[in-house]
Amino acid sequence: MEAEPAVEVVGLVKRYGRKTAVDGLDLSVGRAAVTAVLGPNGAGKTTTIETCEGYRRPDAGTVRVLGLDPVADAARLRPRVGVMLQSGGVYAGARAVEMLQHTAKLHARPLDVDTLVERLGLGSCGRTAYRRLSGGQQQRLALAMAVVGRPELVFLDEPTAGLDPQARRATWDLVRDLRADGVTVVLTTHAMEEAEQLADQVAIVDGGRVIAQGSPAELVRSGDGAEDTQEALRFDGRPGLDLGALLKALPDGTAAAELTPGSYRIRGPLDPQLLATVAAWCAQVGVLPDRLTVERRSLEDVFLELTGRELRS
Amino acid sequence: MTTTSQGRYSPAPGAAPLGRMLLAQTGLETRMLLRNGEQLLLTVVIPTVLLVLFSAVDVVDTSGPGKRVDFLAPGLLALAVLSTAFTGQAIATGFERRYGVLKRLGASPLPRWALLTAKTGCVLVTEVLQVALLSVIALALGWSPHGDPFSVAALLVLGTAAFSGLGLLMAGTLRAEATLAAANLVFVLLLLAGGVVVPLEKFPAAVRSALELLPISALSDGLRSVLQHGSSLPLGDLGVLAVWAVLGLAAAARFFRWE
Numbered sequence: 001m002e003a004e005p006a007v008e009v010v011g012l013v014k015r016y017g018r019k020t021a022v023d024g025l026d027l028s029v030g031r032a033a034v035t036a037v038l039g040p041n042g043a044g045k046t047t048t049i050e051t052c053e054g055y056r057r058p059d060a061g062t063v064r065v066l067g068l069d070p071v072a073d074a075a076r077l078r079p080r081v082g083v084m085l086q087s088g089g090v091y092a093g094a095r096a097v098e099m100l101q102h103t104a105k106l107h108a109r110p111l112d113v114d115t116l117v118e119r120l121g122l123g124s125c126g127r128t129a130y131r132r133l134s135g136g137q138q139q140r141l142a143l144a145m146a147v148v149g150r151p152e153l154v155f156l157d158e159p160t161a162g163l164d165p166q167a168r169r170a171t172w173d174l175v176r177d178l179r180a181d182g183v184t185v186v187l188t189t190h191a192m193e194e195a196e197q198l199a200d201q202v203a204i205v206d207g208g209r210v211i212a213q214g215s216p217a218e219l220v221r222s223g224d225g226a227e228d229t230q231e232a233l234r235f236d237g238r239p240g241l242d243l244g245a246l247l248k249a250l251p252d253g254t255a256a257a258e259l260t261p262g263s264y265r266i267r268g269p270l271d272p273q274l275l276a277t278v279a280a281w282c283a284q285v286g287v288l289p290d291r292l293t294v295e296r297r298s299l300e301d302v303f304l305e306l307t308g309r310e311l312r313s
Numbered sequence: 314m315t316t317t318s319q320g321r322y323s324p325a326p327g328a329a330p331l332g333r334m335l336l337a338q339t340g341l342e343t344r345m346l347l348r349n350g351e352q353l354l355l356t357v358v359i360p361t362v363l364l365v366l367f368s369a370v371d372v373v374d375t376s377g378p379g380k381r382v383d384f385l386a387p388g389l390l391a392l393a394v395l396s397t398a399f400t401g402q403a404i405a406t407g408f409e410r411r412y413g414v415l416k417r418l419g420a421s422p423l424p425r426w427a428l429l430t431a432k433t434g435c436v437l438v439t440e441v442l443q444v445a446l447l448s449v450i451a452l453a454l455g456w457s458p459h460g461d462p463f464s465v466a467a468l469l470v471l472g473t474a475a476f477s478g479l480g481l482l483m484a485g486t487l488r489a490e491a492t493l494a495a496a497n498l499v500f501v502l503l504l505l506a507g508g509v510v511v512p513l514e515k516f517p518a519a520v521r522s523a524l525e526l527l528p529i530s531a532l533s534d535g536l537r538s539v540l541q542h543g544s545s546l547p548l549g550d551l552g553v554l555a556v557w558a559v560l561g562l563a564a565a566a567r568f569f570r571w572e
Contacts, residue, residue: 053420055572075424080326083420088413093348094341105337106421108327115321149422152324181322 004067006031006153006184007052011061014047014208021047023208024061029201034175034185036195038299039205040307045188046086048205049155052186053083066153079107082151084142086158090130096141097126100148107149116144120170135162143171147178154178156187160194172198192300202299206307219302231296233266233278235289246281250274270294328422338423338431343438346405355500356396356439360389360447367510368454386451386458387536388509391472393443395507395529398436398473400500403480406432407492410484415571425571429481436473444469459543465536467546471554472532478561479528485569503529508537528557 007029014022022044029035037045050056051063054070054077063070068077090099097117104110117123120140125133133141139162146154159175160168175198178185189195195202196216204212204219212219239261246266247256254268266278282289328334346352368382409415418428448456483492505511507529513521524530535550 055416055419078420079328079422080324081420083417085413085417089417090412091341091345091414092408092412093345098341098344102337102341103421106329106334106423108329109325111321145417147322150322150325152326178322181320181324183322183324 004031005029006066007035007186008064009048009052009061010063012048012051012058012063013060014044014051014056015059021208022051025205025209027203027210027213029184029186031184032179032182033200034179034187034198035201035203036199037186037188037203037205038190038192038195038303039188040190043205043307044208045205046157047208049157049186049188053081053155054078079149080152082146082149082154084146084154084156084159086161087138087142089142089145090138092129092131094130095127096122096130096133096137099130100141100144103145104148109150110148111150113148116148119174120144121167136164136167139163140167140171143174147174147183151183153184153186156185158188158190160189160191168194192298192303196299204303204306211306212302216299220297220299222302231267231270231294233270233275233292234264234295235278235282235292236263237282237287237289238262241285241287245284246278249277249281265295331427334423335427335431335434338428339434339438342431342435346401346435346439349405352401352405356393356401356443357446360393360396360443361450363392363510364389364447364450365454368451380455380457382451382454382456383458383541384512384537385510386447386456387540388533389447389451390444390469390536390540391507391529391533392504392509393447394440394469394472394532395476395503396500397439397443398476399480400496401439401480402432402436402477403484403496404489404493406481406484407487407489407496410571411489413572419571433473433477436477440469440473458540460539461545464539464544464546467551468532468535468539468554471551471558472528475528475532475554475557475561478558478563478565481565481569482561485565485571503527508533526553528554531557 005028007027009025009027012022012025013020025044025048027037027048037048039045047056051058052065052070054074057071065077066080070077094102097113100117100122101113104113117126120143122137122140122144125137130138130141139159143156143159146156156175160171163171172194175185175187187198199216202214202216202219203210212222214222239258241258241264243256243258243264247254250256250266250268251274254266254274256264256266259265266274268274279289329337364382364385367385371381406415415428419425480496483496487495503509506516506524507527508524509529513524513530513534516524525534531550531553535547535554538544538547538550
């Protein structure tokens with residue numbers, strides 16, 4: 001990572017009328033790496049990205065992209081930055097390959113269009129009008145348009161929303177290749193798995209702020225602190241089992257709870273001995289543990305802990 | 314880590330030369346227009362049908378001596394400009410705005426002024442095709458045009474500027490559906506009340522003096538005075554068109570929203 005970040009956002013505030021979409025957001029994006037901006041709907045992800053793309057003027061704070069001001073230096077930045085909007089961006093009557101070729105023509109040293117078309121599986125729909133493409137095909141075309149100009153930096157706003165598993169895999173592979181070749185990638189997503197799979201850095205955004213930032217591993221280790229809370233043993237059994245005897249048999253620092261009737265969780269430093277203790281106790285109380293699993297904390301757990309579990313509109 | 318990319322995606326950014334971008338964008342805009350069936354109906358079929366129909370059948374009393382086609386051809390050339398520069402451009406641009414095309418192009422190396430230049434180029438290319446088609450048909454129907462081509466070109470260019478300004482103003486401020494409805498409504502109203510096929514003399518004097526200030530009236534009247542009556546530069550009509558062009562383009566520049 002070079003000294004100067006590819007994107008530097010400090011104290012960004014953006015309001016739409018009375019609604020504050022972004023509320024003092026800080027974000028630093030390293031070069032030649034993949035940064036995922038992760039957050040629930042309405043968290044301010046798209047507003048942040050679109051401010052970096054030069055579409056919005058900050059109400060407060062500063063945004064620097066490749067060392068430049070995205071609004072004032074837009075003309076110098078545009079050739080260097082690839083943009084994938086969340087939706088649209090193509091003439092309804094344009095054919096997929098035609099639009100990609102056109103985008104390539106606006107750049108000095110574009111990628112080979114045919115290779116890119118093949119790579120993203122757009123060959124079969126190359127002569128289909130944009131409005132007749134499936135959502136997934138439209139997404140892949142938008143991705144191709146973002147990278148065809150061989151940018152230094154690409155912003156991908158929910159690049160895999162609505163994709164089937166194969167198309168999502170193709171998108172991920174392309175993002176990995178971009179990074180391997182030194183392109184900086186900033187993507188938004190609410191798919192935890194995507195952030196875990198792709199990102200070097202994850203910024204979790206909620207309520208218009210970054211509430212946690214780090215590598216996926218760092219984020220999973222953080223959260224509610226102690227090392228021993230990262231793992232748990234879960235099993236189902238008869239409801240209402242007396243956990244007192246089990247707790248006595250388990251080492252200190254271990255917690256056991258019945259989360260919902262018949263669903264049990266043991267938290268603590270997991271080792272084979274602990275598993276043996278639990279199994280012995282099960283034998284004592286005459287329970288065959290069902291769906292016995294060792295659980296590790298995922299980015300999803302961290303995300304939900306940080307942003308709350310209630311559904312948002 | 315993948316190693317199959319072998320530097321294929323290594324950054325090599327840069328804008329294409331301006332001329333190449335302008336050519337590409339004008340070509341794309343023109344292809345989009347010519348591929349759109351509704352648009353072709355508006356820009357080609359309607360003026361052609363009106364020309365043939367009203368020349369052949371005495372539906373509208375075109376007033377005064379001379380062949381009907383001599384009266385109709387200039388009016389339908391004006392209508393062709395209206396349909397392409399105003400109605401067609403407003404609807405197409407309105408939907409491009411709605412579908413994020415303008416937004417996405419705003420992030421490309423193509424400057425905004427170059428996008429608008431390309432749109433103007435597309436309108437002019439289409440108008441050349443329309444004028445050629447209508448002229449051939451009119452000549453086949455016995456049209457005998459007079460006047461100097463420079464005056465005709467000046468009227469067509471100023472008319473295009475006036476209608477483009479108004480069309481872009483509508484496309485850049487209203488919702489796409491509202492633009493679609495309003496641009497078609499305006500097209501029909503101006504067709505009927507702008508001296509295109511119905512002579513303005515048929516209207517009451519008070520109404521007529523108001524209608525004469527419409528850009529379509531100035532364009533059809535100006536074209537008619539040159540092509541039918543052989544007048545030199547019709548300054549009054551050019552003046553009306555110039556005022557509309559300045560007002561329309563200034564308002565569009567001021568109020569146009571790209572998203």
